[in-house]
Structures are given as C-alpha cells and as structure tokens.
Amino acid sequence: MNKTGVFCIAFCLLLAGCGGYKEPTLSDAQLKAAEFNQKAESAFKKGSYRRALNLYNEALNINRSMENIDGTAINLINAASAYRKLGDKEKAHKYLDEILNASAVAYRPAHISDAAFLKALLYLDEGKHDTAKDWTDRSLSSCGDSQCQGKIYNLKGRIELLKRDAVSAITYGNKGLSLNKAGGDEAETANSLRLIAEAKAAKSEYTEAIKFYEDAFLIDKKLEAGRKISMDLIGIADMLFKQKMCGDAVKYYQRALSVSKGLGDEEGVKEAAGMIKKCSPDSN
Amino acid sequence: MKFMKETDERFVGIEKKIGLFVLAALIGIIIAIVSVGLQSDAFTSKTRIFLIAESGRGINEGTAVKLSGFKIGKVKRLYLYDAAKVKVELSINTKYIKWIKTDSESRLIKEGLIGDSVIEITPGSAKAKDVKEDGVIAFERTRGLGEIAAELKDELKPALSDIRQIVAYINDPQGDMKQTLKNLRIIAEGLPATKQRLDSLLTDADKGVNTSVKKIDSLLDSAKQTINTVDGLVKKVDKDIPVMLERANKSVENIQKTTEEIKKATEQAAPQIPSIIEKGNDVAEGAKEVVDSVKKTWPVRLFIKNPEEKTLKVDSYE
Numbered sequence: 001m002n003k004t005g006v007f008c009i010a011f012c013l014l015l016a017g018c019g020g021y022k023e024p025t026l027s028d029a030q031l032k033a034a035e036f037n038q039k040a041e042s043a044f045k046k047g048s049y050r051r052a053l054n055l056y057n058e059a060l061n062i063n064r065s066m067e068n069i070d071g072t073a074i075n076l077i078n079a080a081s082a083y084r085k086l087g088d089k090e091k092a093h094k095y096l097d098e099i100l101n102a103s104a105v106a107y108r109p110a111h112i113s114d115a116a117f118l119k120a121l122l123y124l125d126e127g128k129h130d131t132a133k134d135w136t137d138r139s140l141s142s143c144g145d146s147q148c149q150g151k152i153y154n155l156k157g158r159i160e161l162l163k164r165d166a167v168s169a170i171t172y173g174n175k176g177l178s179l180n181k182a183g184g185d186e187a188e189t190a191n192s193l194r195l196i197a198e199a200k201a202a203k204s205e206y207t208e209a210i211k212f213y214e215d216a217f218l219i220d221k222k223l224e225a226g227r228k229i230s231m232d233l234i235g236i237a238d239m240l241f242k243q244k245m246c247g248d249a250v251k252y253y254q255r256a257l258s259v260s261k262g263l264g265d266e267e268g269v270k271e272a273a274g275m276i277k278k279c280s281p282d283s284n
Numbered sequence: 285m286k287f288m289k290e291t292d293e294r295f296v297g298i299e300k301k302i303g304l305f306v307l308a309a310l311i312g313i314i315i316a317i318v319s320v321g322l323q324s325d326a327f328t329s330k331t332r333i334f335l336i337a338e339s340g341r342g343i344n345e346g347t348a349v350k351l352s353g354f355k356i357g358k359v360k361r362l363y364l365y366d367a368a369k370v371k372v373e374l375s376i377n378t379k380y381i382k383w384i385k386t387d388s389e390s391r392l393i394k395e396g397l398i399g400d401s402v403i404e405i406t407p408g409s410a411k412a413k414d415v416k417e418d419g420v421i422a423f424e425r426t427r428g429l430g431e432i433a434a435e436l437k438d439e440l441k442p443a444l445s446d447i448r449q450i451v452a453y454i455n456d457p458q459g460d461m462k463q464t465l466k467n468l469r470i471i472a473e474g475l476p477a478t479k480q481r482l483d484s485l486l487t488d489a490d491k492g493v494n495t496s497v498k499k500i501d502s503l504l505d506s507a508k509q510t511i512n513t514v515d516g517l518v519k520k521v522d523k524d525i526p527v528m529l530e531r532a533n534k535s536v537e538n539i540q541k542t543t544e545e546i547k548k549a550t551e552q553a554a555p556q557i558p559s560i561i562e563k564g565n566d567v568a569e570g571a572k573e574v575v576d577s578v579k580k581t582w583p584v585r586l587f588i589k590n591p592e593e594k595t596l597k598v599d600s601y602e
Binding site: 011026028029031032033034035037038041044059063065070071074075077078081111114117118121151152154155158176187188191194228231 | 305308352353354355590591592593594595596597598599600601602
C-alpha cells in the first residue's frame with residue numbers, strides 16, 4: 001500500500017473516531033438508579049443511615065419500575081442493611097424476605113446468599129443463635145465462590161463461640177481463614193484471625209491468642225479499620241491482663257482508648273478506661 | 285487540448301487522490317451528522333399530546349416535560365385557544381407514552397425553590413387507558429413566589445392591625461389602663477393627709493400609755509415609709525409607661541415599614557428572578573451537554589466507566 005492509501009485510511013479512522021458516538025450501555029433510568037445507589041453507599045459509609053435508606057429506596061423504585069431483577073435485589077439488600085443499622089429489624093426482615101421467599105422472580109444465587117447472610121446477622125443481633133446458624137447454612141448453599149464462603153464460615157465460628165463451643169469456632173475460623181486468604185479478602189482474613197484468637201482465649205491459650213490478635217491487628221491497621229483495630233488492641237491487652245502482666249496490658253488498653261476516642265466509640269472508651277482502672281495499683 | 289503536460293510525478297493519478305479525499309470527507313460529515321442527530325434525539329419517535337392552560341405564563345417552547353423526575357419530552361408549541369386559553373403542544377418520546385394515562389395530570393412546577401419551570405406529568409392510574417396521539421391531559425399551575433408573598437402579606441395584615449389596636453387601647457387617656465393608674469395616683473396622694481390626721485388624733489390620745497404610743501409611732505413610721513415607696517413606685521410607673529408605649533408604637537411602625545419594604549423589594553425582584561434562573565439553568569445545561577458530549581467522544585469515552593449498582597459489603601464481624 002502506498003503512502004496516499006495509508007494516509008486516507010488513517011484520515012477516515014480519525015474522522016470516524018472523532019465523530020463517532022458510542023451507544024450508551026445504560027439507559028437514563030439505569031444511570032439514575034446507579035447514581036442513587038452510589039450516593040447511598042457514600043452516605044452509609046459516613047454513618048448517615050436514614051439518608052442512605054432514602055436513596056436506596058429511590059434506586060429500588062427505579063429498578064422495580066424497569067423490572068431489573070439484579071438492581072432490585074441489590075437495593076433490597078442494601079436497604080435492609082440500612083434498616084438494621086437504624087434498629088428497625090422488622091423492616092430489614094421484610095425486605096430480605098422479598099428475595100428469600102420470592103416465587104415469581106428468580107433472583108441470582110449470589111443475592112440470595114447475601115440476603116440469607118444478612119438474615120443470620122439479624123438473628124445474631126437478637127441472640128437467636130440456632131436460627132442464625134440455620135440462615136448461615138442457607139447462605140452457604142447459595143454461595144458459589146470462596147470469598148463469600150470465607151465470611152460465612154467466620155460468622156458460623158462467631159455463632160459457635162457465642163454458644164461457648166470454642167473448638168467448633170476454631171474449626172470454622174481456620175476454614176474461613178484459608179478461604180479468605182485464597183479469595184484475597186483481607187478484611188475477612190483479619191476477622192478469621194480475630195475469631196481464632198477469641199476462641200483460643202476462651203480455651204485459656206493466651207500466648208497463642210496474642211499471636212492471632214497481632215496478625216489480625218496488622219491487617220486491620222493496613223485497612224485502617226478503626227473499630228477492629230480497637231478490638232484487636234483490647235484483645236491483646238486482655239490476654240496480657242489474664243497472664244497478670246498488667247503493666248504491658250495498660251499500654252495496649254491506652255492505645256485502644258485513644259483509637260476509640262478518635263472514633264467517638266463511647267462503649268470502646270468505657271471498656272478500655274474500665275480496664276485501665278482495674279490495672280491501676282489502687283484497685284488492688 | 286491539454287495546456288499542461290502531466291510529466292510531474294506528483295500529478296500522476298491526481299483525480300483518484302482528490303476523489304478519495306472527497307469521499308473520506310463525505311463519510312466523515314455523514315458520521316458527524318448521524319451522531320449529532322442521535323445525541324439530540326432527532327431520530328427518536330415522538331408522540332404529540334396537548335394540555336390546556338389558563339395562561340402561558342412560565343411555559344415556553346422547549347420547557348422540559350418530566351415524568352417521575354425523568355425528562356420524557358418538551359413543549360413544542362403554544363397556541364392561543366378558545367376563550368383566551370392557551371393550548372400547549374407537548375412532544376413526548378413515544379417509548380415513554382405508555383406511562384401517560386387518560387387520567388394523568390400535568391402541572392407547572394419549579395425544580396427546587398428557585399429552579400427552572402418544568403411540566404410534570406403524573407403517571408395516572410393503572411386502570412385508565414393509555415393517552416393517544418393528539419390526546420389532551422388535565423393541567424394545573426402551582427403557586428409562584430409572588431403569590432406566596434401576597435398570601436403571607438394577607439395573613440400578616442390582620443395581625444399587625446390587632447397589635448395596633450392593643451397599643452391604642454393601652455394608650456387611650458380615657459381607657460381602663462390610664463384611668464386605673466390615675467386612681468392609684470389619687471389614692472397615693474391622699475395617704476399623707478390621712479397619716480397627718482391620724483398623727484394628730486394619736487397626739488390627743490392618752491399620753492400615759494407611752495409604750496403603746498411608741499409602738500404605734502414606729503408602726504406609723506414604717507407605714508409612712510411604705511406609703512412613700514408606693515408613691516415613688518406609682519410615680520415611676522406613671523412616668524415610664526408612656527415612654528414604653530411610645531417605644532412599642534414605634535416598633536410596630538418599624539415592623540410595618542419593614543414589611544412594606546420587603547413586599548416592594550419582592551415585587552420588584554420577582555419578575556427578574558425567573559429570567560436570571562432561566563439563564564443560569566441554560567448555562568448549566570449547556571455546560572452539562574458539552575461535558576456529556578466530551579465524555580462520549582473518542583478517546584475520552586475509553587477512560588470513563590459506566591456507573592454500576594453494588595451490594596454493600598456486609599462484614600461477618602458487624
């Protein structure tokens with residue numbers, strides 16, 4: 001091909017490229033729904049749960065009007081999360097039941113798994129450990145990848161620990177740990193480590209528990225997960241306290257106190273301050 | 285007959301080169317026309333419906349028509365209709381016409397407090413039939429800023445008038461308040477004379493009962509002091525009340541003046557506000573269109589992802 005030919009083809013391509021118009025893959029309504037969903041997520045992360053709920057409901061209505069099943073499921077789950085944070089458990093259950101008891105619509109297994117997982121957390125909040133465990137089973141049966149399996153095993157472990165079965169908790173924790181590591185989910189990996197640490201502590205294996213807490217702490221610090229950093233520090237301090245190493249324990253309690261103050265977590269502040277007081281020489 | 289010889293290598297096949305160049309330019313122009321047409325919905329099928337308004341105020345050609353917050357069309361034309369009413373022709377994207385029913389209602393609203401005027405159509409009931417081409421739907425106009433200000437003024441007027449009446453009632457020299465104060469003063473003025481009479485009576489009484497007299501004397505002293513205090517108080521109240529009433533009167537007058545000024549300012553500014561807002565909106569809309577077009581243009585579009593809906597990450601330790 002001579003130079004003129006190459007030039008002509010390049011020119012045509014340039015014109016087509018400049019004038020070309022890429023057909024949008026999302027409709028106006030879909031874009032609006034996505035915008036509401038993203039604004040809601042941002043509000044949720046800032047702790048503005050009421051605003052997040054309103055925005056999720058807006059997105060939900062748009063998805064319902066288009067009969068977009070995936071979008072409807074996503075926003076039902078997210079709105080249920082917001083209701084849970086607002087303490088309205090009845091509404092949260094109602095939204096999740098729409099997915100879990102659906103007969104006319106076939107929701108994706110991943111969404112069913114997420115809804116069942118949230119349902120388990122709601123029952124756990126209510127202290128109904130056996131019902132929560134049943135829902136983790138349902139969540140696991142609909143979950144298809146290692147990432148969601150990992151967090152479900154973590155939750156199962158937490159439930160076992162609350163039922164004072166530390167051995168089962170360690171088994172689930174280890175299962176979750178390997179799945180979360182394989183899936184590359186760092187936050188859930190830290191959760192697995194913390195769960196194992198708590199179970200070891202329940203078995204009075206304090207030195208081993210500290211190692212797991214430290215591993216969890218390193219990941220949580222990397223992820224800047226404030227509340228979990230505080231949990232890890234208090235965990236380490238508790239282990240030192242139980243081994244009568246009050247001097248070292250106080251250092252960790254003070255760090256936890258500082259983190260909790262920064263987060264505005266009143267319960268965390270109260271817990272750490274209480275333990276510091278317990279460790280002081282005057283208390284003996 | 286040829287005037288020039290085609291001996292120069294650069295002119296060999298010049299017709300083909302020009303032809304190719306023109307062809308490429310034509311293709312480019314066609315693509316540009318098609319893309320501009322697509323962007324401005326020129327190829328979208330439209331359905332014409334009408335609404336009848338009492339006046340065309342606030343409705344212009346191009347005013348957006350919205351349903352559930354989404355733009356579904358625009359005002360195409362306005363005609364003066366029977367009985368000096370205005371017939372508004374709406375051009376609605378045909379794909380959205382299914383949401384407009386025969387019992388759908390339209391109204392002229394402002395987007396936000398000072399937003400642009402838009403015609404909003406309600407979806408209507410599920411039982412009602414779809415509106416057909418050239419169909420007419422009901423229309424109502426929402427209240428504007430001026431109407432709200434006038435209503436507020438009507439509500440404030442009687443309240444101000446009541447306050448003025450109360451002040452006048454207190455200030456009236458023949459009124460109950462003033463008469464009561466006057467009577468109090470007369471009583472207070474009479475008290476010293478009464479005291480003097482009592483003094484002389486007591487002097488004439490049994491001087492032997494010294495202790496009783498002394499007690500009565502001290503009692504009278506304190507009574508005198510009390511009377512003096514009451515007298516002083518009455519005088520002070522009598523002196524202060526007119527000043528207070530005058531101040532209250534001035535305050536009411538000031539409130540009235542301020543209300544009048546606010547009303548005037550609102551009336552002066554009101555006609556300008558819609559045009560300012562309209563201009564601002566036009567500028568914003570234009571900027572948005574430019575940004576949207578740039579976003580859709582190669583190669584920018586390659587770097588922009590469509591937003592997607594996501595499930596919140598629910599943590600097992602939450």
